[in-house]
Amino acid sequence: MLNRKPICGFSKTQFLFFTLVLANVVLVSSKSTIEPCSNSDSCNAMLGYTVYTELKVSEVASLFQLDPIAILTANAIDISYPDVENHILPAQLFLKIPITCSCVDGIRKSVSTHYKTRPSDTLSSIADSVYSGLVSADQIREANSISDPTVLDVGQNLVVPLPCTCFNGTDNSLPAIYLSYVVKPVDSLTAIAARYTTTITDLMNVNAMGSTSVKAGDILAVPLPACASNFPKYASDFGLIVPNGSYAISASHCVQCSCGPGSLNLYCMPASLAVSCSSMQCKNSNLMVGNYTVQQTSAGCNVTSCSYGGFVNGTIVTTLSTFLQPRCPGPQKFPPIIAPPSSVISDSIFAPSPAPQSDGVGSLTPRSSLVPVTGGSLTGLPPVSGPVGSASDACSLVNPLATFLIATLPFFSLKLIFAIL
Structure with missing residues (x-):
């Protein structure tokens, strides 16, 4: 029989409420913009990626099978630094990753990215940490026909289906490239629109949204003005x-x-x-x-x-x-270039999980002077600060309990509730 005493300071009523809240969280899934397609053409697109731990530029590039220089130039980072491909990027750095968006099974997605599994990997850690929520564990499982997601062979080569949209490379009849952006806990549609110089109405139209409500984990297609x-x-x-x-x-x-x-x-x-x-x-x-x-x-x-x-x-x-x-042109103006970032100040307590087989190497100090930035915000810095929190004094039973409930809901939530009553 289940002990009816308060669990770690929880009354029976509080515990029941906590269970119902968790059940609701489990039953609600994140939204992602899907663009139907009917031909085999492809287009250029971008991903909003948050570096999950200290990684070299070349290591980030290898996660997406890209040329390291392509990542640097997409973020207006100076490529003239010595040995720039081996420069170590800090955790929580936000980068724009250029990708090719294809038409696969009637929808737009990128399937050119492959990931080789390491000893401590799970589908969830690959999806949520390594690829910063751009893909779900279920999507990786389905793309690779994995029958038992709890068993991954070390060195297994996985297709990582990544979100992307094209919309004919235009937004309101002007050239645009679309960024797949994972909504952060502190984001709002207003803040996202302001950050990327667009409007709330435009974001709602592009993403077929019925309201301005967004939640952490949603993936929005954000139009970026572009030169075609x-x-x-x-x-x-x-x-x-x-x-x-x-x-x-x-x-x-x-x-x-x-x-x-x-x-x-x-x-x-x-x-x-x-x-x-x-x-x-x-x-x-x-x-x-x-x-x-x-x-x-x-x-x-x-x-x-x-x-x-x-x-x-x-x-x-x-x-x-x-x-x-009518008039002679002036000197060509170029986007501001920044030095390869080495550190990012963040108040977030939600630090990323360490990389499997991380070598623990510290950040490199640039060996040449910084390139001054004139005007605008620094490209490549995180779009928002992480949520601020404090350490909890709750007893050690709380986290295992929450983990158990998340793992067993929604299938066992009703059974658990009846047992409590």
Whole structure:
């Protein structure tokens, strides 16, 4: 017979209420925006990812099978730092991760990410910690046809289906790239809209929301204003789109394209990386990609420019064009670049779980001076501070009890309630 005495300070009524609250939490699932699709095309998208423990840039990149430079440029982080790919990023750092969004089984998702399991992994720890809630344990289980989620072989190669949306690369008929954002406990729709320079109405329309209510764990598609390319379909970087305030690397690290600030016209120029590249000079001119000349006339300003036209069969396509505009352009403005982050101040008590087989290496100190940031917020810093709390004096039975209830609800909640009564 179940002991009817108060459990660790809980009265019978309080315990019953606690059980009902937990049952309600278990029965409510997080929401995610789903975009139906009917063809096999793909698009560029982004994930809002929170680094769960100290990781090298290359380790974060390997979680998503990406080029480390692509992650750095997407977050406007200086790629000229020595050995930047091995720079250690701090836990709780928020990053925008560029991904390819495909059409799979009639909905938009990314299935190009694979994860090799480690000894202490569970499906829940992979979903909630390693991939910061961008995917659920059930989605990983279904994607890999796992019959018993409690048994994972070390070294098992898992497909990690990640959320993404395209919506034709536009928002209100303007170029946009969509960020899949996991709602934090302290978030509100108003704050999210303000942070990403959009409106509550736009977020509600994009995510088919009936109200402004959001809860932790929901995944919202957030439109980011962007610069779109017009490269031909046969170019390997066809469909390149760069969010405002960011960079993208292309043409085998030879070309770097940027967007903004103050303009949504894509601007491409030779990248700063020391690599072997094909010619970037426009034919019949001495201009290189990104160069332009101006000539003031009585009718306005004649501008001759050498533009990047895509990467085709290992060749950098260039386009020379001359056009008349009312005023001569000023110097090209670039998105502010920041140094690779080494620490993030956070008041959150919900620190991430340690990485399986973590080596415990501390943060590296940048070996070159910081790049000053002018205007705007620091790209790459967490969008919000974590919830603030204090240590509890509750007895040791409380946490095991809650764990038991969560594990057994909703199937055994009624049985437990009747036993208490």
